[in-house]
Amino acid sequence: MLSETSAAVVRATLPAVQAHGEAITGRFYQRMFDAHPELLDIFNRGNQATGQQKAALAAAVVAYADHLTGGAGGVPWGPILDRIAHKHASLGITATQYPIVGRHLLAAVGEVLGEAVTPEVVAAWDEVYWLLACELIAREARLYAGAGVPEGGAVWREWRVVEKVRETTDAVSFTLVPADGGPVPGFAPGQYVSVAVDLDGDRGQQIRQYSLSGRPGAAHWRITVKRVRGLDGAPDGMVSGFLHDRVAVGDTLRLSPPFGEISAIGDDGPLLLVSAGIGLTPAMAALAHLASTAPERPVTLVHADRAGAAHALRHELPGLQERLLNLSVRLWYENAADAELTGLKAEIAGGLVDPALIPVTPGAYVHLCGPVPFMALVRGGLLRRGVPDERIAYEVFGPGMLN
Template sequence: MLDAKTVDIVKQSAPILEEHSREIGTRFYEKLFSTAPELYNIFNQTNQRLGIQQSALAYSVYKAGENIDQLENIEEMIERVTEKHRALGVKPEQYPLVGETLLEAVKDILGDSIDKQTMSAWEEAYQAIANAFIDIESGLYKKVEEQPGGWNGVRSFYVDKKVKESDVITSFYLKPEDGKEIMVYKPGQYLTFQVEIEGDNYTHMRHYSLSDSPGKDYYRISVKREDGHEEVPPGVVSNYLHREINEGDLLNIAAPAGDFTIVTEEMPIVLISGGVGLTPMISMLNTLVKDEPGREITFIHAAEKGKVHAMSAHVKELAATYENVHSYVCYSNPSDEDLLEDDYDKKGFIDLEWLQTILGDNKKDFYFCGPIPFMKTINEALKQWEVPEEHRHYEVFSPVSKIENA
């Protein structure tokens, strides 16, 4: 329990850390990997190169300091981080090194502008935050291991089927090598893959959303091949999966994790996806039509054009089969073939006016997932439509927890 003086010092100095957050985050990871290069096996190296991880760390530290006496205010962030830590296999003994390195980075960047008393207060605060995370993660490890078919660490799965869904998205159906039961998950959760690529010095850890309803004897993920462009390098793991992994090959996987799951409500639900963001949405859709047959479901998908639109036939079939399912498609750049077939509902981008036209009112529960700019647009449109925050749910495919900080 932190005393009142320590809490006051931390809360007052938190904005200073926010102001220099990017520099502190960058310096922290430089020192951490220099001291413990084996931690490259945990962190996404592409996110490191793009500076995403550094920003996420700094944001988390600032928010924790700002709410040091009321961590329940950042419960959503804590839940998301601890779920990822469990999936990545973060251990209690790693926290002291992280804390020591983080405080050194703060001192390196802020220098004489931060005094010993403030550093001491942050040291105490970090320990309190670390203890809270360790306790939560310990409970998560225990809960997962005790579930039927659950496991800790990684488990070997083989690719039972590899199915091309579009020009850029391929599904992998995964079954356990040991033939034993697999853990049931919640729609919207993800699997974490530990991938060893020949010639690379370190393991690659990646999260991929499950793209089917739970309760089957397999897991399915649907992966977009990230080809990269001038500012972003090609996806190391996505390209490896597409090009090198075939039926019968083995992959090491951590048990399902994630906090982006359906909140049971009586109100209608709207699932909005952009690009490969449709993977958790398909999992939710497949589950809802089975488990909540009376609930109104609207599925809206945005893609560049038909050739990169995955699982369109499946969604069409569900909409034709179930009266409570309504499907809409938006193409930003339809091909000549798309224009000829006219098999979409809107050309361009999803906007508020169109959402209001097809949905009628905002008394609905909204779930959305896709690229960061896409989700920012959807979130702003829903805010403008006065959809309450508790009815706006989203998944960010990056270390940050809030769209506004991405």
């Protein structure tokens, strides 16, 4: 709980902090990276360049202050904290790094807001920061303990690439086993790992998350990576390009344990998996898992892609459909001309997904994954058709959530 005195000060200064949120976090990152250049290796330079990560952190701190002072319209904070904590845990963030972030964040507030920032204002925002930080540190400690990570957030383990398969022009799968020959940890369908790579020249280490696309419980892990191409003069994706072009069978990659709070299978009832493009990776883990654990479960897979030839891993669908007795498949290909796939019983439509035509079984648990506008469209359509909000889970392949 925020103290009464601090709550009043935070309420009074919240509009100014909100108004300057982006300037404050911009200044914060600059200060922090100047003082701790080693942190550049754990932050995502792509997100820094596009401003996405700045927006995510600013939004989280300000929204939490709003929440503590009675605003934010009762937004449930549990899922937001879980998302951040899982992401942090996959990056090996430690409790000892929180004072660094806190110090530079508060100093940045002072720099941007100037004289308005009295010692009382600093104390009040410090309290907000630490209430949030303590929530995250506690969650992250539980996640580390659950994953058997030793103190100090030592999450990294070397994994050897034993297979590299070109799935489509833009997508490649890597099959990985622990380089030390040790056991392969289990994971829940929908979970991801962080992958750390050392880029060439002075670009240092970069870390990205990839959902596990293979069967949980198998003797190896698999990730499927789409090559991100820069649009309108923006640079090509750093890590996806590196994985496509520079990583070969026999090489090793540093991987975190599996984390991620979003289940791709929900409970025991009907399941609706809706994906677009590379967003199919959690759904493929879910299908592989259910094929061996619950072959009779009613499952509908809805997938949208540019074309049949661009649909990664689709060659696995006929085999999955043989084992999953109640799997129905509905595909939307913008270019439906090359949609043939021997052995698959599927309805295939041309054009873009129409949420009104997605088959919805009453009581279904829904899992969405794909570009944010796609998920927003589908979620909106399903909500309008009476699917309860709490039955719709979604995974964003970047920072942030849908609303």
